[in-house]
Amino acid sequence: MRKLIKKEILDLIRDPRIILPFIFAPIIFLVLGGIASQSVQSTVSEIVEPSLIKVNIIYEEKIPQDFINYLQNVSEKEKVIIYFTQKEKDISNILKETDYDVYILIPKGFFEKIERKETGEIYTFSKTTEFRLGSITGIKEIRVVRIIENYIKEKYINSTEILNFISRPLNYYSLVYLPSKNLLVSSQSLSSLFFGIFIASIIILSLGAIIMQISSTSTAIENEYKTLEILLLLPISRFKIFLAKLIGTFIVSMIGLSLFLIGFVFYLYLLFFSVTQPTQNLPFISIAIDPFSLALLIASFVISLLFMASLGVIIGALSNDVRLANTLIGPVFILLFFPAFYIIILTPSSPIKDILMSIPFLQTLIFSKEILLTNFKITHLIYLINSLLIILVLIYIIGRIFSLETLLNLQNKISRRFKKRI
Amino acid sequence: MVKRYGYFEALKGINLNIDEKEIFALVGPNGAGKTTTFKIISTLLLPTMGQVKVFGYDTVNESDKVRKIISYLPEEVGVYKNITGYEYLDLIASIYFGNSSEYSKALELGIEVANLGSRIYDKMKNYSKGMKKRIQLARVLMTKPKLAILDEPTTGLDFEYSYEIRKIILEYNKKFNITFLVSSHNLQEVETISSKIAIIKGGLIMEYGSIDDLLEKYQVKNIEELYIKIIKGS
Known part of the structure; x- marks a missing residue:
């Protein structure tokens, strides 16, 4: 059987159609990560080190001199260049004809309200020609x-x-208690964990989709090449043939x-870790997962x-x-995808959870979700044994049907059914 | 022997006896039931009714034993594109003989039958149709089976390759006493290598016996005339 396994490995690993996508994956992720990080980086650097911005203040009535003086005094320190425009035409025309980073519209009656110590209202505008990550953050306007x-x-x-x-009367720290782990975590790091x-x-x-695709x-x-017939003729049990293929x-x-x-x-590194400081609570993950839970996962x-x-x-x-194999993979994967999506988005409750916990693949999704919040118990081991069974x-079952007679019968039924639908 | 695929009766009841060490040819038009017969004998398919015995072993109940003493070359068989001819023959030899001394002998024999020179170390995707057929024939013969079933072994091959394959069949039949069950559309080829034939049509054996006896019985000069007479007469 060792030689059969070796044949499977060599035949697959030397096939460019199988291995090239894997080799290209790091490169593709690298490019994607680079593009995405560029967008995020511009946003993050705007927070860390603000750039010089051109601001157009559009006013509908005369602006008090002390306001103008104040803006001129702080402009260097706050890295802003202020321009003033009296609103004589529609705001959209001003936005269309001029080019500033930020526009502030001060409506009529604003300074009167401030004098009366009432909350004033202003409008901010910015121009964008595209939707991209970090393009509509409002950092400059703020x-x-x-x-x-x-x-x-x-x-x-x-x-x-x-x-x-008055500007900052409180510093607050939001913490979340995880009873099963007896741990206090900052809500920020919990968000990162989720x-x-x-x-x-x-x-x-x-990964599930990829492995199913390769094996099918x-x-x-x-x-297709009828080499299965030759395999099934070898003096070796059909179960071993199937097992060699599987392994x-x-x-x-x-x-x-x-x-x-x-x-x-690579992708994650480029996207997050190169542009932000690693979360200070990251060590928490390794501390909080006990070896038993990790082994089960x-x-x-x-x-x-x-x-x-x-499968x-x-x-x-x-x-x-x-071609038929690729057609069949779609519906089978969708059957798994829906409960998987349900598990990712929501938290299933018993008895649905108990059923899903025993099904391989879906179980891993639940385990990976639970491991950060709970320490696994003996029930998790039982679920694992169920999935193993x-x-x-x-x-x-597959080993039993791995004969040409059975396979031909089933193949004919499936082919006929699909031809009818087509 | 009867074989049904659903409502379709591929074999309507055939009865054959092939003697040890002979080269037996099964001839007939496309769809006559030749491949189905071969697949049943080689344990790939189960007969719907009837029984097949290969050197005394039942193909259904003793299929493991049958598989050890037979080899089958399907008509349209592909190869593993990304492994070399040598790796393929090495795999077959090790499955049949493990690490015993027979293993290296079988591998040597396989390389000899394949006769591909240094191309045996090339990936099989670079092989021509003839080379693929040779590597498959090597796979069939390297284990010195008691029964070798060859389904149209020379179809699609040029004259040179066809000639070499016929030569190998005759040589191995004599050298290792291998019984051959062959099908072919090339009746001259059948006449060259076989001593006995069965003519099959529509899942039934129309005639069966030694070529000489049949030529005499039907008063024809050659096997082509015999074939036409039997097939058209039916």
């Missing part, structure tokens, strides 16, 4: 609004100390997936990938050509 707010505050509060106090879980779920979904294609090719596909998928993951890490992940590989092999075996039953 900087100008803060300057105008400070003008109003200084007008009524003479002491700088009181002004600072984002991390979301990303992890997407990775698991993608590899088996369907055997049908071979699984090993190649794991090699490919590691390249995929390297690319994905890894075991569940391996079972999931085997499950997807088995792929059975789809490939039931397809008399690669499911995969063993599946492998046994």
Whole structure:
């Protein structure tokens, strides 16, 4: 069987159609990450080190001289260049004909309201010609609004100390308690963790789809080229033939997936870690996950990938050509995708959760979601055993039907059904 | 032997006896049931009714034993594109013989039958149709099976390759006492290599016996005339 596994690995790993997408994955992620990080970086650098911005203040009535003086005094410190325009035509025409970073419209009656110590209203405008990450953040507008707010505050509060106090009377720290782990975490880091879980779920979904695709294609090719007939004629049990195919596909998928993951890490690094400081609470993740939970998660992940590989092999075996295999993968993956999406977005409750927890792949999604918030208990181990039993039953069933007679009958039924629909 | 695919009866009841060490040819038009017959004998398919015995072993109940002593060359068989001819023959030899001394002998024999020179180390996707057929024939013969089933072994090959394959069949039949069951549309080829034939049409055996006896029975000069007479007469 070792030689059969080797044949599977060599045949797959030397196939450019299988391996090239994996090799290109890190490069593609690198390019994508570079593009995305450029957008985010411009936004982040705007916060960290504000750029010089050109501001056009459009007024409908005469502006008090002290306001003009105030803006001129702070312009260098706040890195703004202020221009004034009297509103003589429609605002959209002004925006169309001029080119400033930020426009502030001061409506009629604004300064009278301020004099009466009533909240004033202003409007900010900016121009954009495209939608891209970080393009509509309002960071520059906020900087100008803060300057105008400070003008109003200084007008009524003479002491700088009181002004600072009024500007920021409270520093607050939001913490969340995780009872099962007896841990206090900042809500900011918890948000990061949830984002991390979301990303992890997407990775698991993608990996599942990739491994199913590889294994189904590899088996369907055997049908298409009739090499499966030769395999089934060898003096070796059909179960071993199936197992060799499964293991071979699984090993190649794991090699490919590691390249995929390297690319994905590049992507994340470029997108987040190069433009922001790593979250100070990140060490929390490794501290908070106990070895038992981690072991169960890894075991569940391996079972999931085997499950997807088995599904792929059975789809490939039931397809008399690669095209039919690719057609069949869609509906099968959708069947898994809907509950997976439900798990990612919502938290299922019993008894649905108990059922989903026993199904490989879906179980891994729930485990990866729960591991950061709870320490796994013995019930998780039972769920893992359930999923292991499911995969063993599946492998046994596939091993049993792995004969040409059965496969031909099933292939004919599937082909006829699909031809009728087409 | 009867074989049905749903409502379609591919074999309507055929009865054949092939003697040990002979080269037996099964000839007939397309769709006559030749490939189905071969697949049943080689344990790939199950007969709907009837029984097939290969050297005393039942193809249904003792399929494991049958698979050890037979080899089958399907008509349109592909190759693993990304492994070399050598790696392929090495795989087959190790599956049949493990690490025993027979393993290296089988591998040597396979390389000899394939006769591809240094091209044996090329990936099989670079092989011509003839080279692919040779590597498959090497796979069939390297294990010295008691029964080799060859489904149209020379179809689509040029004269040179066809000639070499016929030569190999005759040589291995004599050298290793391998029984051959062959199908072919080339009746001259059948006449060259076979001693006995069966003519099959519509899932039924129309005639069966030694070529000489049949030529005499139908009063024809050659196997082509015999074939036409039997097929048209039916």
